[in-house]
Amino acid sequence: MGLSDSTAIAGTVPESRRSLAARLRVIFMRSESLRGYALLSPTLIVMLLGMCLPFALMVAMSFWTQRGFDIDISFSLTNYGSAISSPIYEALLMRSLAISGTCAIVTVLLSYPMAYYVAFHVHRRKMLWIILMTLPFWTSYLLRIFAWKIVLGWNGVINSGLKSLGIIDQPLEFLLYSPTAVVITLVHAWAAFAILPIYVSLEKIDRSLLEAAADLGDGPVQRFLRVTLPLSLPGVIAAMLLIFVPTVGDYVTPALVGGPDGIMIANMIQAQFGKVNNWPMGATLAIVMMIVLTIIAVVYIWLTRKLAEWIS
Amino acid sequence: MSDVGYIRRHNRPLYFFALFYLAFLYIPVLFLPLFSFNDAIYVAFPIKGFTTAWYEQMLTNEPMHAALVNSLKVGAASSAIATMLGIFGAKAVTKYRIKGEKPVVSVIMLPLVIPGIILGVALLILLSRIGVTLSLYTVTLGHILICVPFSMATLMARFEGFDKSMEEASADLGDNVWWTFWRVTLPLVAPGVIASLLLCFTISFDEFIMAFFLAGTEPTLPIFIYGQLRFPQKLPSVLALGACILVVSFVVVFVSQWLQRRDDPAAQGLGN
Numbered sequence: 001m002g003l004s005d006s007t008a009i010a011g012t013v014p015e016s017r018r019s020l021a022a023r024l025r026v027i028f029m030r031s032e033s034l035r036g037y038a039l040l041s042p043t044l045i046v047m048l049l050g051m052c053l054p055f056a057l058m059v060a061m062s063f064w065t066q067r068g069f070d071i072d073i074s075f076s077l078t079n080y081g082s083a084i085s086s087p088i089y090e091a092l093l094m095r096s097l098a099i100s101g102t103c104a105i106v107t108v109l110l111s112y113p114m115a116y117y118v119a120f121h122v123h124r125r126k127m128l129w130i131i132l133m134t135l136p137f138w139t140s141y142l143l144r145i146f147a148w149k150i151v152l153g154w155n156g157v158i159n160s161g162l163k164s165l166g167i168i169d170q171p172l173e174f175l176l177y178s179p180t181a182v183v184i185t186l187v188h189a190w191a192a193f194a195i196l197p198i199y200v201s202l203e204k205i206d207r208s209l210l211e212a213a214a215d216l217g218d219g220p221v222q223r224f225l226r227v228t229l230p231l232s233l234p235g236v237i238a239a240m241l242l243i244f245v246p247t248v249g250d251y252v253t254p255a256l257v258g259g260p261d262g263i264m265i266a267n268m269i270q271a272q273f274g275k276v277n278n279w280p281m282g283a284t285l286a287i288v289m290m291i292v293l294t295i296i297a298v299v300y301i302w303l304t305r306k307l308a309e310w311i312s
Numbered sequence: 313m314s315d316v317g318y319i320r321r322h323n324r325p326l327y328f329f330a331l332f333y334l335a336f337l338y339i340p341v342l343f344l345p346l347f348s349f350n351d352a353i354y355v356a357f358p359i360k361g362f363t364t365a366w367y368e369q370m371l372t373n374e375p376m377h378a379a380l381v382n383s384l385k386v387g388a389a390s391s392a393i394a395t396m397l398g399i400f401g402a403k404a405v406t407k408y409r410i411k412g413e414k415p416v417v418s419v420i421m422l423p424l425v426i427p428g429i430i431l432g433v434a435l436l437i438l439l440s441r442i443g444v445t446l447s448l449y450t451v452t453l454g455h456i457l458i459c460v461p462f463s464m465a466t467l468m469a470r471f472e473g474f475d476k477s478m479e480e481a482s483a484d485l486g487d488n489v490w491w492t493f494w495r496v497t498l499p500l501v502a503p504g505v506i507a508s509l510l511l512c513f514t515i516s517f518d519e520f521i522m523a524f525f526l527a528g529t530e531p532t533l534p535i536f537i538y539g540q541l542r543f544p545q546k547l548p549s550v551l552a553l554g555a556c557i558l559v560v561s562f563v564v565v566f567v568s569q570w571l572q573r574r575d576d577p578a579a580q581g582l583g584n
Contacts, residue, residue: 036408040416043401043460047420050457054434061437114333117326131569136337138511138565140518142534143554146541147340150347150355157343160356191337242425249427252520256541266429273433273525283437286430293427 062284071280079284089268089285093292096264099179099254100247103186104240110187111194112236116228119202130199137192145256148185152176152257177259185253190246194239201235202228230311237304245293265289345555353545366552373549379536383517386448386532390455391512397456398463398508403497405464406471421461428521431457436525446528454522459512466511470504503571510568514561533557 028034037044062079065072083089118129136144151157152175159171175181205228213223251266258264265285272282347355351363370376401420405413423431435454436446444450478500482492498505520534527535537553540546 032408033411036404036410036413038404039408040401040404040410043397043404043420043464044416046397047422047457047460050435050453051419051422051426051431054431054438057438057441058434061441110333110336113326113329117323117330121323121326127570131566132334133337134569135562135565136341138514138518139341139558139561140534140554142518142520142537143344143557144341146537146550146554147344150343151340153355155354155356157355157357160358164358188337188340245425246427249429250521251429252538266427269429269433270524273436279437282433286433289427290430 058283059287061280062287064280066278066280069277079281080288082281083284083288089265089288092263092265092268093289095179096248096266096289097292097296099182099186099262099264100244103183103190103247104244106183107187107190107194107243108198108236108239111191111239112198112232115195115198115202115235119199130196133195134192137189141189142252144189145185145253148181148188149176149257152181152184176257177262179258179262181257181259182254182262182264185257186247186250189253190243193242197238197242198232198235201232201238205231233304233308237301241297241300245297248289248293341558344551344558348548348551348555350548353548355547355551366548369549370552370556376533376536376549376553379531379533382448382530383533386452386455386523387513387516390452390459390516391509393452394456394459394463394512395467395505395508397460398467398512399501399505401460401464402467402471406468417464420464423458424461428458428519429525432522432525435522439526446526448527448530448532450526450528451523451532452516454526455516455519458519458522459515462515463508463512466508467501467504470501470507507568507571510564510571514565514568518561 028038061071063075063077065074065076065078114133118126118133122129149156153159154171154173154176156176158175159168162168163171209227209231210223213227218226248264249266251264251270254262254264254267255270258267266289269282269285269289272278272285276282343355346359348366349362349364350359351361351365404410405417410416432454435450435457439446439450478496479492482496483489487495518534519532520538523532523535524538531539537550540550
């Protein structure tokens with residue numbers, strides 16, 4: 001559409017007599033890409049400015065240094081030096097990666113059967129199930145963490161419940177303020193990010209492939225391992241990444257349920273912008289975290305591609 | 313028909329797993345409303361007795377009301393602006409074949425995979441260097457950035473579904489681009505637009521990580537709640553507030569999801 005108008009213009013007016021503006025207009029009307037970009041431009045400009053400017057400045061700041069209450073804006077690698085040399089940052093980063101990695105794996109393992117059930121065994125009211133599975137995700141993040149604090153707390157639902165039933169005398173202390181509590185809370189919070197991609201990839205599987213496998217003599221287990229699982233891997237792979245990356249940067253969950261052993265790298269970053277008041281160091285840590293995450297993501301995607309090639 | 317009947321058959325273990333999974337998703341959250349009616353300061357079993365005192369306390373809590381109003385303002389502004397940007401973006405991507413569409417769309421979707429703390433901290437640095445005072449406006453700015461990807465994804469699904477010939481017919485009948493959009497496109501995509509508005513509002517209303525860095529002296533509701541969590545004697549009224557928020561957001565999201573998925577988008581514009 002629209003294309004017909006522009007060819008009409010081009011056909012009636014000789015090339016030489018058209019003004020520059022008209023010629024630009026024709027170019028514009030003829031090029032679908034240009035018109036697309038024109039329509040896209042408000043969104044693209046806002047998003048580019050909103051992300052690029054802050055990132056550029058954050059990179060710049062990571063090379064500055066904090067001196068008392070002032071910031072020295074001469075170029076220096078001091079922050080990166082201390083980020084790499086001090087063991088506390090490395091320990092926190094490794095712990096964050098471990099917690100988020102565990103969380104991503106556990107969430108995917110728990111969500112796969114659920115997504116499988118809805119994709120293959122629910123026939124009526126499928127939409128209701130999908131909404132039910134994703135609804136908690138849309139409710140307040142803070143309240144969900146708070147809910148787990150109530151459940152796991154020293155005097156919380158599990159402990160006080162078990163105590164009033166007479167099963168335990170002393171509250172179980174390992175429940176709250178531990179890395180385990182962080183993992184449980186995060187698995188609960190990010191479940192939708194595993195269910196949806198896995199569900200979509202399972203739903204897309206051509207059912208006739210399963211019939212073909214059955215006709216060729218595969219049993220249910222073989223059919224799952226040779227047809228369903230490989231074809232649903234894209235969803236699984238996407239889910240792992242979608243959960244892993246943002247959870248590394250979470251500081252609210254560790255702050256509320258992690259305790260001293262559950263503190264993560266993002267808590268350190270937040271502290272630099274808060275009570276420690278060393279913004280350049282905070283910027284450096286944020287960038288180091290981004291770089292590590294990007295490397296992990298790239299290696300992960302590369303590995304999974306290789307794996308996919310190797311399978312097929 | 314070969315033997316894939318096992319798929320159609322009811323699978324009992326999987327069914328129980330699914331129920332267990334839903335329980336895991338919902339039960340912890342449901343403790344908030346349960347304990348919000350409990351007549352005790354401490355959140356613990358056994359339940360002491362029924363009371364609505366915490367709700368009454370909530371009704372007279374002025375700072376809480378102020379925070380609620382702040383959150384409503386930020387949510388309304390950021391959902392409206394993000395949805396507008398989402399309409400432009402989704403329309404452009406679905407209507408035209410754009411060179412380099414994939415990378416461009418990925419850039420717009422980036423906030424989905426960037427940890428919130430990074431975006432929040434980077435914006436904080438920028439705003440403080442150019443001397444902008446932190447306020448509800450800066451929170452709104454941050455929320456627009458994280459809402460646009462959700463809005464665009466919601467709307468793209470909707471725009472892809474409808475029949476282009478409706479728009480072409482309108483154009484052929486002499487409507488200009490804006491009239492076509494207003495009279496044909498918008499009514500067709502209205503459910504998508506409403507879904508996007510509701511989702512963006514919910515995201516903004518609940519968002520804490522960025523707001524924590526970008527809010528000035530006026531707290532949004534999550535920031536207010538976070539501040540209250542430190543005081544044990546204030547927990548019950550937070551429970552009451554949390555229960556109210558849960559009920560409202562469950563309803564809002566249910567409606568928006570329903571609107572979005574009610575009918576197969578592919579069937580849009582065909583039947584009637």
